[in-house]
Structure formats: C-alpha cells, structure tokens
Amino acid sequence: MKKQGPGEQGNKGTERIEWLLRSVLPPVGESPGSEYDLWPAMQRRLRAEAAGAPVKVRVPWFDWALAAGLLALLALFPAWIPVLLYYL
C-alpha cells in the first residue's frame, strides 16, 4: 500500500477545508441584484454631500494685499487700533 506523503496530506487537508467552507458559506454567485432601484438613494446621497460640503470662498489677491497692509500698519502704529475699532 502506497503511503501518503506530507504534501499529499496537506493538499487533501486544504481540499477538505475548502469543501467545508463552501458547504458552510455557499457561493452567492450571480446575484439577482437589489429588489429596488438604488438611484433614489444615490440621489439623496449626492444631495446630502452637496449640502454638507464646505463652501470654498475665493478671496481676490487684492483683498489679501489690503489686509496684509493694514496689519503691517497696525503693527507699526498700535495706537491706531482703538481709533480703527471706533470707526468700524
């Protein structure tokens, strides 16, 4: 009688465990798909994401330059800060 080598035993063990796995968890295969159309759910998701998305505000470079100039001026002459706040 031919003896089984460790490789053959390993292969048989793998086959057995594959068989057990397929028996316990049968393949889903080609599923019939959802019973209903998922497009309305997709639309809701798109709307929700659009509503919750942060709004990007584009600030022109000129405004940045003005703000930087003002900050520089206030840094040089801090006494003007209360005057500026009074007129704001």
Added chain:
Amino acid sequence: MRDVASSELEPIAESEREQLIQFCRGGSEAGDAAFEALFRRHQRSVRGWILRMVRDAGAADELTVETFWRIYRARDRFEPERGFEPWARRIATRAALDWLRARKPEYAVANEFFADLPSPSGGDPAVAAEIRRKTALAFGRLRPGLRVAATLAVIEERPHKEVADALGISVTAVKLRVFRALRLLRKDLERLGIKP
C-alpha cells in the same frame, strides 16, 4: 458568467464610451446624466460583487451607493480606455473591506447565508449545525483582507487574476492570502475541537 478578464477584452460600446467621457468631465448636466446612466447600467453587477464579500443584503445596498459616491468623487482620475467595470469593482472592494474592518468579527457573516444548509457531514443535524456555526465563527475571525481573498477565490471560485485586480495586488499575493486564510482557519477550527 461574466468576469473582468473577458469584460476587459470586450470593446466598449460607442454609447458607453461617450458616457464615460462625459462622466469624466463632470460638473455639467451632461456629466450628471452620464453618471446616472452608468449607475443604472452597473448597479446590479457592482451590488452583486459587494454581496459576495459582505454577505449582507442591506449592507450591499448601502455599499453600492457608497461605491458610486466614491466613483463620482474620483471621476477626474478615471481613464475611460481601461473600462468602467474593473475600476468600479476595485472601488467596491475597498468599500467592502472598510465595512468589514469596522464590524465585529462575530457578526461578519449574516445568518441568512449559512443557516439553512444541509448537514455537511450527513450525520447528526445538531453536530452539523455546531460545525457550521464554529466554521463561520472561525472564518469571521480572519483579517478582512484574508477573508475577502478566500471568499472570492475559494467560495465564489473567481479567477485569481480577477481577485487580484479587485484587491489591487498581484496574483501571487492572492494565492498567498488564500493559503494563509485556509491555514489559519484550520488552526482555529482545531482549537475549537473540529478536525477538518
């Protein structure tokens, strides 16, 4: 059964090619209409692919929407020449893996997918039920990356190339994951008193 390997070889229909180009441009009415057309055409196959991995019908619906949302966001990175379905499967696989990682292992497999099976050993139904329960439990304990590779390659019997494309890894890596999954499963079953 249609697989990725064959779908890659199929020429893309002119109408779909046009839709894919419009979809990539996005931001316009035509882009949104193209996205809707792609969604309606591919939702069933994407959901089916996800269901194979997560084995939960409700989650498959949610993850189909999540997958298409990721597709919508990443549309400017899409290359129409490479086909929509393989790209969608890859994104769907990542979404399914994220979902599996976020779940507790003991709930990894929904009961509906294994409870009513015939006894695997043909013996005592109570023993068979216990074997099924323990096998499902041990399988659920595997890391999601290993579990998904084993599910697709062993249970669903998908070609290794297709699994590799979906997971974004090599065919050798898929074989290694399957081997490791089966070895870990066997060890865990032996620890639970089942010798497969």
